[in-house]
Amino acid sequence: MEDTNSLIEQRKAKLAALRAKGIDPFQNKFTPTETCKQARDNYVESREVALAGRITAHRDMGKSMFIDIRDQSGRIQAYAQKNVLGDEQFHIFQHLDLGDFIGVKGTMFTTKTGEISVKIGGVAAAPSQPSGDGASPLPPFVILAKALRPPPAKYYGLEDTEIRYRQRYLDLIANPDVKDVMLKRSAIIHEIRNFFHERNYVEVETPAMQAIPGGAAAQPFKTFHNALGCEFYLRIALELYHKRLLVGGIDKLFEIGKNFRNEGLSRRHNPEFTMLEAYCAFGDYATMMETVESLITTVAQKVLGSLVIEHPLKCRFKKELNNSIIKLKYLHKKLIEDFNKSLINSDVTTEAYLDFNTVFSASMRELELLSHPNNKTPLNQAIQQARKSFINCSMEGNFFRLSPGMEVTKKEVDGYTEEFVSFITQILPQFDSLKNEAGAIPPESLNKVIDLTTWRRAKYNDLVTEKAGANWFTLSAAERRQKAHDMGAEIGKEFEDFEVTNAVFSKFIEPTLIQPTFVTHLPKELVPLAKLSPDDPTTVEVFECCINGQEISPGYTEQNDPIAQRTTLEHQAGGEQQKLDEDFLVALEHGMPPAGGIGIGIDRLCMMLLGQESIRDVILFPQLKPK
RNA sequence: GGGUUGGUAGCUCAGUCGGUAGAGCAGUGCCCUUUUAAGGCAUUGGUCGAGGGUUCGAGUCCCUCCCAACCCA
Numbered sequence A: 001m002e003d004t005n006s007l008i009e010q011r012k013a014k015l016a017a018l019r020a021k022g023i024d025p026f027q028n029k030f031t032p033t034e035t036c037k038q039a040r041d042n043y044v045e046s047r048e049v050a051l052a053g054r055i056t057a058h059r060d061m062g063k064s065m066f067i068d069i070r071d072q073s074g075r076i077q078a079y080a081q082k083n084v085l086g087d088e089q090f091h092i093f094q095h096l097d098l099g100d101f102i103g104v105k106g107t108m109f110t111t112k113t114g115e116i117s118v119k120i121g122g123v124a125a126a127p128s129q130p131s132g133d134g135a136s137p138l139p140p141f142v143i144l145a146k147a148l149r150p151p152p153a154k155y156y157g158l159e160d161t162e163i164r165y166r167q168r169y170l171d172l173i174a175n176p177d178v179k180d181v182m183l184k185r186s187a188i189i190h191e192i193r194n195f196f197h198e199r200n201y202v203e204v205e206t207p208a209m210q211a212i213p214g215g216a217a218a219q220p221f222k223t224f225h226n227a228l229g230c231e232f233y234l235r236i237a238l239e240l241y242h243k244r245l246l247v248g249g250i251d252k253l254f255e256i257g258k259n260f261r262n263e264g265l266s267r268r269h270n271p272e273f274t275m276l277e278a279y280c281a282f283g284d285y286a287t288m289m290e291t292v293e294s295l296i297t298t299v300a301q302k303v304l305g306s307l308v309i310e311h312p313l314k315c316r317f318k319k320e321l322n323n324s325i326i327k328l329k330y331l332h333k334k335l336i337e338d339f340n341k342s343l344i345n346s347d348v349t350t351e352a353y354l355d356f357n358t359v360f361s362a363s364m365r366e367l368e369l370l371s372h373p374n375n376k377t378p379l380n381q382a383i384q385q386a387r388k389s390f391i392n393c394s395m396e397g398n399f400f401r402l403s404p405g406m407e408v409t410k411k412e413v414d415g416y417t418e419e420f421v422s423f424i425t426q427i428l429p430q431f432d433s434l435k436n437e438a439g440a441i442p443p444e445s446l447n448k449v450i451d452l453t454t455w456r457r458a459k460y461n462d463l464v465t466e467k468a469g470a471n472w473f474t475l476s477a478a479e480r481r482q483k484a485h486d487m488g489a490e491i492g493k494e495f496e497d498f499e500v501t502n503a504v505f506s507k508f509i510e511p512t513l514i515q516p517t518f519v520t521h522l523p524k525e526l527v528p529l530a531k532l533s534p535d536d537p538t539t540v541e542v543f544e545c546c547i548n549g550q551e552i553s554p555g556y557t558e559q560n561d562p563i564a565q566r567t568t569l570e571h572q573a574g575g576e577q578q579k580l581d582e583d584f585l586v587a588l589e590h591g592m593p594p595a596g597g598i599g600i601g602i603d604r605l606c607m608m609l610l611g612q613e614s615i616r617d618v619i620l621f622p623q624l625k626p627k
Numbered sequence B: 001g002g003g004u005u006g007g008u009a010g011c012u013c014a015g016u017c018g019g020u021a022g023a024g025c026a027g028u029g030c031c032c033u034u035u036u037a038a039g040g041c042a043u044u045g046g047u048c049g050a051g052g053g054u055u056c057g058a059g060u061c062c063c064u065c066c067c068a069a070c071c072c073a
Helices: A006-020 A036-041 A087-094 A161-166 A168-174 A176-198 A239-247 A285-304 A315-345 A350-370 A378-396 A410-440 A460-468 A477-487 A497-512 A562-573 A582-589 A602-610
Strands: A048-060 A064-071 A074-081 A101-110 A116-120 A141-145 A222-225 A230-234 A252-260 A272-281 A308-311 A448-451 A456-459 A517-523 A539-547 A550-557 A595-601
Touching (some): A036 A064, A036 A074, A036 A116, A064 A101, A074 A101, A161 A168, A168 A176, A176 A272, A176 A285, A176 A602, A239 A252, A239 A272, A239 A595, A272 A602, A285 A595, A285 A602, A460 A477, A460 A497, A460 A517, A550 A602, A562 A582
Parallel strands (some): A456 A517
Antiparallel strands (some): A048 A101, A064 A074, A101 A116, A101 A141, A252 A272, A272 A595, A308 A448, A550 A595
């Protein structure tokens, strides 16, 4: 970023001016007595405090001035007065910029309007200061770090998604909701660690650079170690090293770490993502089901204080949503008024069309803001409907192409009038329904609610027949293929029968599993690395825990038969010996205790718990193409 | 990989048939000692994502490319 503009130049000039006065606006240290929040919480009139933070707003009153100071805990208002600071200091204070870090010393007070604030200055010199003739009092404020670039706007926040992701620090400054999500993510991971430590699990760290990337079927990233002169891969799973540790006698272990998969990016996929894996010797998949349920409910309770999680229509834009609805209501009213007026006068001029056009454009904009394809709420559907109608009308209607000063014949005007009347007639009911939807439905019921108090357990085949018909498994393979195709599933030509069924599961069942569901008794073909169910050898002892329409966590009774494991791994490697992790197989041959294992995608768990629709909104620095 | 939408001032956004580049906030200057999206007056600020093309003239039309978001695979 080499761009320069006048705003940066101005700030650099201010920096130079400060330096010329012998002030270094980049300090090494400042010790606040407390955080901004603590100062407000422990309010005592006239109590002396020292606070530090970033200046996020200022209100200049001439001979006095208010600023907002913000640290991680929150904001507090500070008040500076010319007759307290003196002309010189007050002048410097007035020329502070938004974004500067400042430390202030002063006393607490409450303003006329009742806001708890700190009055800068008026604090006696600290005893530790060198005393004597020239003992200078503590400076009432210290510039701790001058910001040379302007911060994002205070009111609108930062909307540009690209800047939000590329310069996340600006996002964190401008959008408090974003910071809240990221802090909660940290709390979630903290509570996950607590959970396992309390259950006497050992936290381990295993190699991220692996000679043979195993434990999952995914494309790895490749790298090269110069000194060793060989290639390494970034891990795609933690599993195989954890099992080596089970062999080594670490019976209960977990790891939270990054996995890397060289595949596509999407709303749910980041090339590097955080994975939790945990293994429990002498347990099985049922043990792990209990663990997952207990883990997620414990974390939700501790971090969110509730087991009922609401996903707002669009978390971050809640404020904008409310504003948009208000604007829409206004526009709706205006449309009706204008329309009635034009009907009464029955002489519609070009200017009147232009007014309509303006209202129309503004309406379109609001609808676009409100539209979010990921939301299937009734309100959103009404919005999509209204948008479609708008677009159709704009395609057909000529009245949008009128402009000021344009000469129009009577005949044309009549034609446009007719078009416009038909357009309005068509669109008004939609506006009405939209208004009613927005007005009548309480905001809570627009939200998706995930209830973690009830965890359903369902067999894979039962879920399939529920959706695809009771006769699904009695059909011939060809009939199943046809039916899946008719239902709209994408069926590859080379798909085996179980893959056809699974395509139906992935497309039509998994997305509907919003409430916590353990899908069990998966067909053995689907999960070749798991152990067969003793009660039904066509299925395996595996669960997939689905919440929020996504698989959050798979769990296994782990394969500990080295010969069976070798066969499946060889089959997976497709005869390519170099892809076979021989060292792992040797470990198994030394004997691995029976064990249950789970993996949990932390990013997706955070999406679910924090109501975020995109994985990028729970990762501080999501991967983007370099500019 | 395919489709859709978008990229205009530091930020949020307008920009109508192709005809001198706009607003609010931020910034700068002046006024104002309890304001809080402070207020009043004045004012600065742009390679309109990049590069070609059409045109007397392009933010606007055409082509190519870059970046992003969303949808699909």
